[in-house]
Amino acid sequence: MAETRTKAHELAEKQREIGVAEFFSRNRHLLGFDNKRKALLTTIKEAVDNSLDACEEASVVPEIVVEVVDMQNDRFRIIVEDNGPGIVKKQIPKIFAKLLYGSKFHSMKQSRGQQGIGISASVMYAQLTTGKAAKITSKISPSEPAHYYELRIDTTHNKPEIVKEEVVEWKKEMGTRIELDIEASYLGGAQSIDEYLKQTAITNPHATIIYTNPKAEQIIFPRATEDLPKEAKSILPHPYGVELGVLMNMLKNTDARTLQSFLSNSFSRVSSSAAKLICENAAMLTSAKPREISRENADSLMKGIQKTKLMMPPTDCISPIGAEALEKGLRKEVNAEFYATVSRSPSVYRGNPFIIEAGIAYGGNQDAEGSVRLLRFANRVPLLYQQGACAVTRSVVGTAWRNYGLSQSQGALPIGPCTIAVHIASVWVPFTSESKEAIAHYPEIIKEIKLALQECGRKLASYVRKKRSIHAESKRRDYIETFIPHVSSALKSLVGLSAKDEEKTKILLKQILEKHRGKLESVDFDPSKNVEYDKEFALIGKKKEEKEKQTTLTEGEQDE
């Protein structure tokens, strides 16, 4: 009977495990490598994000060198070098040449990277498009030697393949350097690497970025402060945010011997007594062995958690930019008449604490006819793609800007001379995809963003109202003044004034007007008032956009 080969047998021969690297190599758009232009940005972004994270973790003021060399025929060499803590020798191959390997996924902590996928995906992309191995150099201390690796990914097994390995001389005290050759294309504009690095400089005022573009021009974004942002702390997950599958996984892998100790040791805000309460609400024994809990019981444990009133997760683990620093950044980028920024107090979605910060720069030399310019940041990383799919956009569209002095059509971004910046900082930023371009639409997040925007909006409204009323007052004064010569001329013949007295009367009337109506504050835009505005800086990433405008669509619509 064994000879009877069924179709199922036939199919079974083809059925095998799909390597994660294999999967992503075919689905590279999921990681942000959908086209050549975006691939350049994604590669640099992943490397820079890692460098900044590493420096902050080591409490080092970051100095990051980014170099993009045009190798012709759509090939670029990308070099990113930092002064971070470096990587120990044995970890180097896995960090750079194994997908889903990293330190950040399992830790509940605010960081730029979170999945352990980005840089190795870049290495894989380089390998797929140019066939070149990634070149890594890392040094962990002045007394240690630097290690140099040339790495490839074995995509079938998602394993690093070491092409070359040696100890090299590196005059740097410590740090990491990566060199990748990729297929890419370099364009300016709102979604360019120039714009990305500039916005990164805005939200990371403690970092110095030295950037050499493909035209071999060097641009330096010097740090504005030596102070590192408040250190983000790692926290345990909060029970409210946990999903059944994750809970079951945790139960299986815990070392705790009782359910009560499992709950109080694996989650934040669960004290021993709260754990007991959860067990009661779930109708389970506090002494139950976590490893032996069935799916059904895990399900009732979930319900028990939901029934139990717990404190919200600690929120001091988040490190916001701060309203002041955000305003400083906006002032540098946009020469406006009016700025308003707000940093909300922490809030929670699905058990994850987060903070929303928002800023508005209004008026000045900004375009009054088009939609407002929207800058989105997540954990200090600028988001340049997928604007339309982002919760930030949804929140901006869903805010009634007409109340705040901007015009707005139903379901659209407001219109007016305005830049709106929104930053979300969280231990886990919910992106809509692994390429981390848009924030998912959690109601709690949208609500918080709207509240932040409304707070800025109210300040904006009072400024716009004041400006309008001063404008109206100055119009009224002009109107009144047109009649002053008539009054003085009539008085001249009625009272018999000399020409000199008539002139004097005119002057006196103007003085009376001023005295009676008060001094008129000037609201005319003074471009030199904002001393922090940096024109050169503001133009980065924009020069080419002007030329480009005729051929490409606006930002957002350009997304594919």
Next chain:
Amino acid sequence: MSKNVIGRIKDLASGVYQKILRKKQPDLSMPLRALSNVKYDPKEGYFEIIGKTKSRTLTASTIKTFAQTLRMMELSKDLVEKDDIATKREAYYVSKNWGEAMFKEQPESDTVMDDFEAMMEVNREQIGFIPEEKGGDIAGALVVIDKDPDTGKEIRIDCTKFGSGAYSIPSSVEDLKFETKAKFILAIETAGMFQRLVKHKYWKKANCILVSMGGVPTRSCRRFIRKLSDDKKLPVYVFTDGDPYGWLNIYRTLKVGSGNAAHINRYFCVPNAKFIGITAQDIIDYKLPTHPLKDVDIKRIKDGMKNDPFVRHHKEWQKNLNLLVKLKKRAEQQALAKHGLNYVISNYLPDKIKNQKTWLP
């Protein structure tokens, strides 16, 4: 008199100038000309001004009229000094030289002129301005004694000698004298009715003086009737259409004055005037053909009941207005023609004049 006027104008202007010199907000204040600024005292018999004022100064809403009032004063001073006059319309055209301060429409210039007049507390004739409109027509047993404008010689005008035409009331009536043996004055709203009565010499039949007001009587018409009535001790009967306009605009203005002319009602009213028709009751009694009341009529009635001190004082008038609202109809003087063209002469007027109970105060 003219010196006096110039002095007043100069006083007002230097008041403004002195304030400017002291760096104070200059202003001109003048009586408010509106029904809200009059009271009706039946003893006095006219709308008396009660002293509310409005002010014009250097604010966006008043600066233009402030400048225009000064300009108007300048023009007036010029006219009085040269013993010249300007009609209201001419004054409006003069303003076309004033640049931004010019009047766009004549009602604007009329308002500023009337305010200036109220401020001066004199007749506009005294400050050099005369009205456009005719003063009204006179026919009947009356001799008007006027003066030749050139020679100053007395002229006797016999109002019986105009045939089917009539004598026109001049714009200034202060210096006229009268001779008459008539028993009463009949003031008529429409020129049509006046002509019928003149044609059939009703004035001879009834021994009276006929006045055609042609709508709301002009100031000179009001003043003429008042002067004639006072001088010759003649009662005044008023005959208008049976509608709110005839009653509240024409009759009320003739008898007690108006809100608009609050500052001069004292001179321009005929307190002893009596209303003989057409009343709302007449519409029923004489079975007159009617038209439906228009929205504007109803509005005028409501407004009168609420804001007109004269109506509010006289219950009879309120009753009359309410009856009209109930009938939802109005009737014109000429509606009497239903009973024959001369019914008004042969029946209506004699009946009404005889029967005082049908009058309204």
